[in-house]
Amino acid sequence: MGKKLTRSFFNRPTIEVAKDLLGKYLIKGNFVGEINEVEAYDGAIDPACHSFNGKTKRTEVMFGKPGVSYVYFIYGMYHCFNVVTEKKGNGCAVLIRGVKPISPTNLKTNGPGKLCRAFNITKKDNCIDLCTSKNFYIEDRKVIPKIIKTSKRIGINKGKNFEWRFYY
DNA sequence: GTCCCGATTCTA
DNA sequence: AGAATCGGGACT
Numbered sequence: 001m002g003k004k005l006t007r008s009f010f011n012r013p014t015i016e017v018a019k020d021l022l023g024k025y026l027i028k029g030n031f032v033g034e035i036n037e038v039e040a041y042d043g044a045i046d047p048a049c050h051s052f053n054g055k056t057k058r059t060e061v062m063f064g065k066p067g068v069s070y071v072y073f074i075y076g077m078y079h080c081f082n083v084v085t086e087k088k089g090n091g092c093a094v095l096i097r098g099v100k101p102i103s104p105t106n107l108k109t110n111g112p113g114k115l116c117r118a119f120n121i122t123k124k125d126n127c128i129d130l131c132t133s134k135n136f137y138i139e140d141r142k143v144i145p146k147i148i149k150t151s152k153r154i155g156i157n158k159g160k161n162f163e164w165r166f167y168y
Numbered sequence: 169g170t171c172c173c174g175a176t177t178c179t180a
Numbered sequence: 181a182g183a184a185t186c187g188g189g190a191c192t
Contacts, residue, residue, distance in 0.1 A: 049175090050175080058188060072187090072188090075185070076183080076187070078176050078177075082175085092178070112176070113177060114177075148183085154184070155175055157173095169192085173187105173189095
């Protein structure tokens with residue numbers, strides 16, 4: 001249907017990728033959602049970013065190829081889904097915070113934890129290359145958000161000043 | 169091994 | 181405002 005996002009889309013400055021992900025379609029098996037809320041995490045200057053204090057087993061994937069999924073477990077009960085951005089080694093990613101459910105339309109997908117629960121995204125979906133996967137990827141269906149809103153990020157205690165949450 | 173905290177969500 | 185709930189990471 002749409003065109004799958006390629007490596008070069010993700011291999012750009014994280015803020016740009018974050019904004020450009022709005023209106024794109026997330027595909028996970030039979031689940032489809034239009035991305036409408038994201039947050040940028042730039043490991044170079046952002047203390048809230050998991051990769052800020054260097055590479056660990058968990059954050060290793062963030063230092064890898066752009067376009068690869070970074071899924072982590074949080075608060076003992078939720079998963080959060082990110083896409084790695086920028087060139088290998090930079091440790092940056094975009095958190096997908098919410099989508100508008102397209103298929104099926106009754107899913108509750110407003111919020112990173114709820115999105116992962118609805119789309120069945122778990123640790124086994126960590127480290128998946130979204131540029132080559134057949135059942136987990138993001139595509140462009142030529143939806144252009146008219147107005148992109150910006151705000152501070154949700155639920156963090158560091159890097160509070162960055163206005164790196166984008167939604168519409 | 170121990171301890172603290174977290175990119176959330178739901179209830180009130 | 182508080183609870184639920186447990187893995188990651190820093191530190192001993």
